[in-house]
Structures are given as C-alpha cells and as structure tokens.
Amino acid sequence: MIPTAAKRWKQQIQYELQGEDYQSLIYTTEEEISILPFYTAENVKRSFNITTDTQAAISLFVSDKEQTLKRIAFWQAKNIGFFLLTLHRQLKKEEVRSWLPTTSLFVFADEVIDTTLYQNAGATMAQQIALTIAELKEQPTILPSICVKMAISEAFLLEIAKLRALRWLLNETFPTHTFQLISEVSNRGLSLLKTLHNEQYVQLAYEAAILGGSDYLLPKNPLFFKKSNLNSEKTQIALISSLCSTRKASLLNDLYAVEALSYEMYKKAQSFISYIEKEGGIQMMKQQCILQKWIIAKAHEAQKRFDKQCEAFLEANRGKIEWYQKEEWELYPFSKKSADRGTLMPKRLWEPFEIKQRQQWQKKTNQ
Numbered sequence: 001m002i003p004t005a006a007k008r009w010k011q012q013i014q015y016e017l018q019g020e021d022y023q024s025l026i027y028t029t030e031e032e033i034s035i036l037p038f039y040t041a042e043n044v045k046r047s048f049n050i051t052t053d054t055q056a057a058i059s060l061f062v063s064d065k066e067q068t069l070k071r072i073a074f075w076q077a078k079n080i081g082f083f084l085l086t087l088h089r090q091l092k093k094e095e096v097r098s099w100l101p102t103t104s105l106f107v108f109a110d111e112v113i114d115t116t117l118y119q120n121a122g123a124t125m126a127q128q129i130a131l132t133i134a135e136l137k138e139q140p141t142i143l144p145s146i147c148v149k150m151a152i153s154e155a156f157l158l159e160i161a162k163l164r165a166l167r168w169l170l171n172e173t174f175p176t177h178t179f180q181l182i183s184e185v186s187n188r189g190l191s192l193l194k195t196l197h198n199e200q201y202v203q204l205a206y207e208a209a210i211l212g213g214s215d216y217l218l219p220k221n222p223l224f225f226k227k228s229n230l231n232s233e234k235t236q237i238a239l240i241s242s243l244c245s246t247r248k249a250s251l252l253n254d255l256y257a258v259e260a261l262s263y264e265m266y267k268k269a270q271s272f273i274s275y276i277e278k279e280g281g282i283q284m285m286k287q288q289c290i291l292q293k294w295i296i297a298k299a300h301e302a303q304k305r306f307d308k309q310c311e312a313f314l315e316a317n318r319g320k321i322e323w324y325q326k327e328e329w330e331l332y333p334f335s336k337k338s339a340d341r342g343t344l345m346p347k348r349l350w351e352p353f354e355i356k357q358r359q360q361w362q363k364k365t366n367q
Helices: 003-016 065-076 093-099 114-118 126-137 156-173 198-211 230-246 256-278 282-287 288-315 349-365
Strands: 060-062 082-087 105-108 144-153 178-185
Touching: 060 065, 065 178, 082 093, 082 178, 114 126, 114 144, 114 156, 126 144, 126 256, 126 288, 144 156, 144 198, 156 178, 156 198, 156 256, 198 230, 282 288, 288 349
Parallel strands: 060 082, 082 105, 144 178
Antiparallel strands: none
C-alpha cells in the first residue's frame, strides 16, 4: 500500500469513528506491542521468510517393546512420521534405539529443549523466546540438530509472530545448527466450561502453530481433564492433518501485519535476552528467584486483565453457564501448590473462577 493510500485509509477510519481518535483502535498487548488497525510497507522494518511445512506428530510413553511397536505401526499407517518418546525410567535409550523402526523419525524427550512451562506459568511471548535462546546458550553441549518444544495459545496473530521471531533468533544465534520446532497447545487458556470454548481454543492454537512455522504439532484433547485415549488422539490428528493440508506458513511471508509484528516480537525478545545475560544467565536467575519473580509478575498482570474480561462474560451469561463437575474429571484440573516458593508452577487463567464455582457447589451440597 503506497503512503498516500495509507493516509486515505487512516482518514476514512477517522471519519467512520465520527470524531473519535484513531488511537482508540490501536490495541497494546502485554508485550507492549501495538496492534494497528491496518499495516503498510512503512510498518515493515525487516523481513524473515518461513518455508516450513508442519506435520502432525505423536508423543508416546515407552514402557514395553511390543506395545510400543504396535502403537508406532498404528500411527505410521495414518501417515505419522515423527514420534516424541518418553522412556520408562528402567529403559535405556541405546536399547530402545536398537529396536525402533528406521522408517520414522524418533526423538527422546530428554533431548528436547522443553520451554512449555514458561508459557503455562504465565510468561509473556517475548519472555518465552528469550528464555528459550538463553537455555540453549547455557547448554554444556549442543547437538547439530536441535529440537525445541513450545506451548501455543489461541492468541492467533501474536503466536504466529512468536514462532517466526523465535526461528529468526535461533537462526541468527546458532547459524551452524538446524532446528525443529515442536508445538503443543497450552493449558493456560483452557476451562471447565461446558461450551465450545476449548475446541475453538485448540483449533486456533493449531492454526497459529502451523502458520507460525512449527515443524511438528502434537494433538491436544480439548477436555484436558480427561485421560488421553486413542479416539481423542485420532480425532485431533485428523484435524491437524486437515489444517496442514490447507495452511502453509509460507503463505504469510511478506504480509505486512505478520512481518511487522514478528519484528516487534524479535526486538522485544532481544532486549529480554540482554536482560537475562546482565543478570548472570538463567541458572543464576533461578537460584536467586529472579526468574520466577519476573515471570510471576507478568502472570499476575495477565490474570488481572483476564479477570475483568471473564467477570463481564460471566455476568452477561448469569444462569446460562454449565461447568464440568468433579465426578466428570479424570485428571485434577487445578494447579497444585508447591512447597518450594522458588518453583514455577503452571496455572490456568480460568482457575480462580472455577474454584469459586466449586466452593459454591460445596455450599449448596452442605445445606
């Protein structure tokens, strides 16, 4: 869009606002990144193209050879070619490697840089990127090919920018290495609501992971409080495969909004990387509880913003909302308190409201 056209757009928007300020349409995120009503070439400072095609992946817990091979064969028949393996503590990687089929790619969970806790504990997207880079820098040895696992929320455009900015920084910081980004849907925005909220949240996160350029995407059961089962995994893998067939990260290359926001995320993460280095690195920050306080402070800010939105939603839908109750849970849905105050804990944004609702149920039961 040429500058003259952009100016006309802005004038037209101001006219439509009937005297209200154009600035009222600009949304500032928790990253302090401004999302504009529209973008032009003037907003793009630097570009970074993505060519990755996302593939569905499966995570397996390995405790028995025959059962594991059976499950691998089942998923291979459904065109799954990447498996993330978590081994039983009595198994050795060398032994397992010896009997794994050579027709698929297998990665052991302990070889992955897993940064999903940061997102689930409330870190901002720029914090997540910076902490990922910092963790890699502090690894005693780095393999030529590195797998990084990220958690993705439903914040569609910003999650796309996060993943693109992460790969940008990875390529610049470690130019001689190759990277595989493994994405999974975060629990942070999931709820116990008996609505389509979780299904929509999961699908938006899937789409953001694909368009952001994840190499591999793990399935997520929207009913996070239920144990994983084959039927739910099959449903989610089918959804991921369908989305991967029609959505490509390369389609967003050179789009003004994506390029501008990715660069803003990239710059914000760079400043956080410098902050981490000045504080002595991740391990030093953890020992002094600086890292935990840094993330928790941002998580509290996010919770306050969410509470305002949620209170308005609950008030507008008073008497119409149903929640999954305790007898429907198979897994405990709330964060467990840690005796160690220096430990980061995952926490869903909906938890305070769900706990309050649970207390109300208990009062009614006791009356």
